[in-house]
Amino acid sequence: MKLYDVKLLTITCEILAQKNVIDILKNHEITGYTSYEVDGNGEKGLRGQGIQAEKNVKVEVIMREEKLSAVIEDISRTLFPDFTIILYVSDVGVVRTEKF
Amino acid sequence: MDILELIQSNLLTPIILFFLFGIIAARIKSDLKIPEAISEFLPIYLLAAIGLHGGIEMRKTGFEEMLVPMLVAIGLSLLFTLNHYQILRRLGKFNIFDSYALASTYGAVGAVTFSVGLSFLKNQGVTSEGYLAAILAVLEPVAFILAIFLTNMAVSKQIRTKKQSFSGDKVSDIDMGMKETKTKLSQVLKESITGKAIVILLGSIVIGYIIGEEGFEPISIVFDDLFTGAIVIFMIEMGIIAGQRLEDIKKVGVFLTSFAIIMPTINGIIGVLVSTALGLSLGGAVMFGLLLASASFIAAPAVLRHAIPQANPSLYITSALGITFPYNIIVLLPIMFTVSTWVHGEEAIDLFNYVTRVFI
Numbered sequence: 001m002k003l004y005d006v007k008l009l010t011i012t013c014e015i016l017a018q019k020n021v022i023d024i025l026k027n028h029e030i031t032g033y034t035s036y037e038v039d040g041n042g043e044k045g046l047r048g049q050g051i052q053a054e055k056n057v058k059v060e061v062i063m064r065e066e067k068l069s070a071v072i073e074d075i076s077r078t079l080f081p082d083f084t085i086i087l088y089v090s091d092v093g094v095v096r097t098e099k100f
Numbered sequence: 101m102d103i104l105e106l107i108q109s110n111l112l113t114p115i116i117l118f119f120l121f122g123i124i125a126a127r128i129k130s131d132l133k134i135p136e137a138i139s140e141f142l143p144i145y146l147l148a149a150i151g152l153h154g155g156i157e158m159r160k161t162g163f164e165e166m167l168v169p170m171l172v173a174i175g176l177s178l179l180f181t182l183n184h185y186q187i188l189r190r191l192g193k194f195n196i197f198d199s200y201a202l203a204s205t206y207g208a209v210g211a212v213t214f215s216v217g218l219s220f221l222k223n224q225g226v227t228s229e230g231y232l233a234a235i236l237a238v239l240e241p242v243a244f245i246l247a248i249f250l251t252n253m254a255v256s257k258q259i260r261t262k263k264q265s266f267s268g269d270k271v272s273d274i275d276m277g278m279k280e281t282k283t284k285l286s287q288v289l290k291e292s293i294t295g296k297a298i299v300i301l302l303g304s305i306v307i308g309y310i311i312g313e314e315g316f317e318p319i320s321i322v323f324d325d326l327f328t329g330a331i332v333i334f335m336i337e338m339g340i341i342a343g344q345r346l347e348d349i350k351k352v353g354v355f356l357t358s359f360a361i362i363m364p365t366i367n368g369i370i371g372v373l374v375s376t377a378l379g380l381s382l383g384g385a386v387m388f389g390l391l392l393a394s395a396s397f398i399a400a401p402a403v404l405r406h407a408i409p410q411a412n413p414s415l416y417i418t419s420a421l422g423i424t425f426p427y428n429i430i431v432l433l434p435i436m437f438t439v440s441t442w443v444h445g446e447e448a449i450d451l452f453n454y455v456t457r458v459f460i
């Protein structure tokens with residue numbers, strides 16, 4: 001089966017930044033994403049335990065390459081200075097390219 | 101009873117013992133923890149119980165009585181927030197964002213602290229005015245709104261002065277700053293009013309008001325008899341979280357640590373005295389003081405992280421949860437109770453003599 005090349009943007013961030021991330025996606029007309037709660041260790045220490053507001057989430061978004069750099073630029077500009085956030089991009093293949 | 105004696109006997113109540121136990125459990129790195137669903141459920145339960153009681157009491161007393169104390173509480177909360185800001189900014193040398201975030205954390209109220217206060221009074225066999233639950237609901241967003249408003253004003257002022265030095269360059273940025281302020285404020289207002297804490301609290305007050313004493317009878321086993329027990333379970337969780345943060349307290353610094361103890365004491369005692377002057381009962385004055393003394397640690401991060409993201413959350417969470425909360429429930433509650441007993445008792449008439457005796 002033919003697979004089409006698209007990009008997977010993965011954002012691991014504190015739960016309170018999730019809304020900002022999704023708002024940015026929405027501004028770029030991206031409505032589809034998957035998110036789940038995660039925990040882990042990093043620069044800010046062990047996260048994901050204790051109070052609800054200090055949990056981490058992982059947001060996964062599949063998008064076409066054209067939108068990618070604008071989205072990443074928005075996220076880096078507005079969220080990197082103040083929030084616990086890591087993002088990375090990977091190449092993935094999808095069957096139905098019209099969905100993205 | 102002597103203050104020290106009262107603190108001592110307060111230390112030996114199940115609420116405090118389980119809190120300390122939770123701290124120890126966290127320190128020895130036990131994997132003990134309260135399941136997430138339960139620790140999320142308990143604050144809702146506590147607020148529902150507080151609201152129901154408040155509503156039932158308000159049905160007896162009516163609304164007129166509550167108006168003046170409520171307005172005074174709002175006024176004091178705003179005043180204290182401004183005062184905190186000045187202290188933190190000028191004496192503590194915190195940056196503007198941390199100062200406002202901390203100021204509003206300490207100007208806001210803590211629902212868990214309020215629950216512990218109610219159960220403390222129950223233990224002492226004292227009741228308090230039911231409308232204090234309504235004041236709790238109203239006070240919740242007040243300090244945050246003020247701090248967010250002032251922060252945004254300060255930021256847009258900075259932008260404006262910067263723009264002026266570039267003279268006439270891109271005026272739209274200022275408008276953007278102002279617009280952002282407005283949307284942020286209305287967002288915060290909307291989010292806190294529709295937030296779960298206020299919704300469940302106000303909803304329960306209304307339901308309590310409608311059902312009254314007789315309607316409460318069949319559900320009293322859940323919302324009255326289980327109240328203190330539920331707090332005890334929640335205290336294990338609070339203890340564990342506070343215990344995990346003990347290391348962070350070192351990072352908070354001496355200034356903020358003393359701020360986290362001294363400010364609640366001053367605010368609380370002012371609250372007790374003012375509310376006594378307003379005619380609140382012995383227990384009511386303690387709860388009023390506690391409202392002003394408590395710091396928010398459940399609502400604060402959720403609100404402030406969005407509204408003032410530049411502020412460092414570990415500062416305001418650690419100081420409110422790790423220092424002020426234990427201090428309030430272990431030490432300050434008995435102190436305020438004693439103060440309230442003084443000003444309500446026969447010695448009340450002699451209060452000024454007492455004060456002059458102590459200070460001269």
